[in-house]
Amino acid sequence: MKKNVLIIGAGGVARVVAHKCAQNNDVLGDIHIASRTKSKCEAIVASVHEMGNMKAEGLLESHALDAMDVAATVALIKHTDTQIVINVGTAFLNMSVMSACIETGTAYIDTAIHEEQDKICETPPWYANYEWPRKAECEKAGVTAILGAGFDPGVVNAFARLAKDDYVDDITDIDIVDINAGSHGKYFATNFDPEINFREFTGTVYSWQDSQWKENEMFEVGKEYDLPVVGKQMAYMSGHDEVHSLAKNMGSPNVRFWMGFGEHYINVFTVLKNIGLLSEQPVKLANGDEVVPLKVVKACLPDPSSLAPNYTGKTCIGDFVKGTKNGNPAEVFIYNVADHKEAYEEVGSQGISYTAGVPPVAAAILVASGEWDVKTMANVEELPPKPFLHILGQIGLPTCIRDENGERQLDFSK
DSSP, X not given: XXXXXXXXXXXXXXXXXXXXXXXXXXXXXXXXXXXXXXXXHHHHHHHHHHTTOOOSSOOEEEXXXXXXXXXXXXXXXXXHTOSEEEEOSXXXXXXXXXXXXXXXXXXXXXXXXXXXXXXXXXXSSGGGGTTXXXXXXHHHHTOOEEEOOBXXXXXXXXXXXXXHHHTOSEEEEEEEEEEEOOBOOOSSOOSSOHHHHHHHHHSOEEEEETTEEEEEOTTXXXXXXXXXXXXXXXXXXXXXXXXXXXXHHSOOSOEEEEEEOOHHHHHXXXXXXXXXXXXXXXXXXXXXXXXXXXXXXXXXXXXXXXXXXXXXXXXXXXXXXXXXXXXXXXXXXXXXXXXXXXXXXXXXXXXXXXXXXXXXXXXXXXXXHTTTOOSSEEEGGGSOHHHHHHHHHHHTOOOXXXXXXXXXXXXXXX
């Protein structure tokens, strides 16, 4: 049984993680949150108390930490007697935080692949560039490292595994669709860190088709989906983390990711990209100073956490899985619908942060209980999906299904 959680990061997703850990502190034990800016951590701690989200009497503390400093992270893990680290800081931190966890024998959970600040859209499969080569280190140290345990990647990986286990014997296609049908009322904004958000969409779109990597440009391939609750929505094939692990682990010749975008977002994004403002490479100003255009754009846009109070509408994220069952054609759509307003009322965050922040807490609960404490590195689809999805339903993200038997919420208690 593992206890005591250290949350690294203090953005919108970290806020959700902190609230959800607090709601389950009878299982998870002491809760610590650390970031370079301690005041942000203190504000999250205050919000947990203000909203009454501590389930039991217990420790909830904030700390200042530069998580790029492995020695400092090791020291904080030891000082707090942490046994589970949930890393929801910037993706640039992953390798440093993982190193600290391996050194201390601490379970590690993240929600996105590692990235280097000066590189965008590296050669696929992305996990092979940084994470997977460290699996042997995790096994030697007996460290559980769960990769990509957000929603996408994360829950959608579990959806794919559930489809393979119960609904489709021989999978031919996995199409992951992420639609945000909500409105934040701003002229232009991103739902999470603009720097990471834009980096996803400025490089090559990699998809797994006919058992090989295929390359497209962003917004080159679009498709309209008719989805539960949110209705007909236009989505575009995009590069995304989970494609790279599912292509390796699921045996499907086709794995694609589709994200919804409105015309206004596409227009603004295209202008910013075409004039070079989304570049991660420094440019020299007239006075000789250097700036990174992408960081300037980030500084000019609204903080994603500021969108929450006025956000309305819903999200729908799920997997269309096709293939055969008992020799006959089979198709299933496994999905979740989340509400921005409900997320704000519960934890003070918008729905995108909520869907990203609840799943790593469910993963932490399973590590704490031992069910997912596998003492090695694993992507979510390599782990039993039903315990994960069952806990998610209990703590805010129920799983639904659409197939030949209609639409319904799945009952994982049976």
